[in-house]
Amino acid sequence: MAMPVSLLAHFCRQSGRSACSFASRHARINPLQARRWYISRTTGNELQFRLDEQTAHSSLDLYKKDTGVIYRMLGLDPSKVQLNPERFRDWAVVFADQTIGGGRHYWEVTVKKSREFRLGVAEALMSREDCVGTNASSWVFGYAQRRWFAMTKNKVVPVTLVGKPDRVGILLDYEAGAVALVDVQSLRVIHTIKTSFREPLCPAFGLWDGELLTHSGMEEPPGLK
Template identity: 55%
Template sequence: MALTGARVLRCWGAKWLGATAAATRRDISFKLDEKTAHTSLAIFKGETGVKYGMVGLEPTKVALNLERFKEWAVVLGNTAVTSGRHYWEVTVKKSQHFRIGVADVDVPRDCCIGVDDHSWVFTYAHRKWHAMLANERAPITGIGQPEKVGLLLEYEAQRLSLVDVSRTSVVYTLRTKFRGPVVPAFALWDGELLTHSGLDVPEGI
């Protein structure tokens, strides 16, 4: 099942949001952008890891900015992609509920990723994987509880794929339409995620 969705262009740009551009290079390197992180999330390990905390910071103690997610435990990467093939991996530590994928740089900050047509994600919850777009879900089989997974973004081909790192094989591909810059996107409700970027696209995928 392929999920597709239209996108309405908005006026915010990658430069305004502080994201740098990754044009045609194939080794996207990014950090997690603390300015976008919900107050329940802590960024660590040189801005490559994110940890969920049930309590989090009091919103009144966090600097007000339009980039921060207000209601959902989401954080974005700081490098925007406008072309090329890019690959990164995510190590999962003690998390049973998370989402990983990409989002428009101007994705609404009052929604979770995966619930509208501004983001494309793979979600893991209740020991099951799903592809998710605009709140529609498609089940994914052939991959179990993860320790590490990969994401392959092919901008011109309009594809985002979930990769089984242990077998170096594509498990599921979301086919869609990107109409502007996109950034890596993450949401979690327990445990930790650690990102690994600056990687070459593995041979054979």
Template identity: 60%
Template sequence: MAAASPVRVLGGRSWVGLRGYVAGTRATYISFKLDERTAHSSLDLFKKDTGVMYRMMGLDPTKVPQNLERFREWAVVLGDVPVTSGRHYWEVTVKRSQEFRIGAADADMSRDECIGVSTCSWVFAYSHKRWHAMLANKTMPIMNIGHPGKVGLLLDYEAGKLSLVDAEKNSLIHSIAAQFRGPVVPAFGLWDGELLTHSGLAVPEFL
């Protein structure tokens, strides 16, 4: 019998046993939900934890179960399935939002930081009617793309790349070079409106 593969332990617990832990080169898609345990108190999850809504007043932080996994300062929520290899694709429908960030982050990134600020996350940000790629609080403008209806994200773990995709025109928009050091998860920041995630999708042939 082959020896069991080593499992990286994050935050004092193993990621194996979480819903749909994705590892191994055969994995070609990710199916995830948003993890309520990580959601900032200004964010409400809906549609069986596949959508997230921003509420300006938010919930009373004292009434939100406190745990080390919850974002404390920023309106961020993470997906509940970490990946350690393979190519994975998911889509996001944008509803009435003018300011949001979507991408991926280390599963154990600091809950006191916002995605796009540290070297532990890689995101595409939409704000003031403009798109930017963000890494370590540095931004790069992305031109020739308007307000989105639906966009896709392609994470290529071995190639070290996260790409933004026009899901309506079936075209690649922009890619970010990344250095994935361990398990990473889908990541979302939201400051108005709603985002709805669509996972369990095969990587489109044009990618």
């Protein structure tokens, strides 16, 4: 069942944005489309990435050689952060520095003291006006109010039978049009979002408190489907 837009304020509260404001926002020209994308593209099954500071919102601080991210309530003064089309200016989102154009890929994320976050993938040229999960260009799993959910196109679907583990996996199968949330303890797929990918993707992360640490360059655990 999709969650009413009125409840999305609990999942996208950042920089004064409200559910009402993004629901009424008109479509705008994506400035990224006017720029060449210089990040290397991955098509095989070995994905090694770091977080891309050029995309990070001013409230997000990268650490551990850009493999982790910390949410700072005050963050940096947005006027002090380099202005570029790749950066999220309104939402606490950061992308990885690799794009994916094919193949099957797996990575994990350690969650530290966070009660509200999102993990998944998004089109590399997704509008930086949006939050991941609120449009047709991103597919994420989120956690808020002690509950998991899957989200795309602004629709929230509850994900049950999972608590709040310290570490989870993300499995992406580009050709199959699938992104899955993986329980790394039992090595099982908890929930899968099915779609059809047509553009290069980036691992994508949203964070509203605490820390996330990414683990890439990993082999896919055997037995996952």
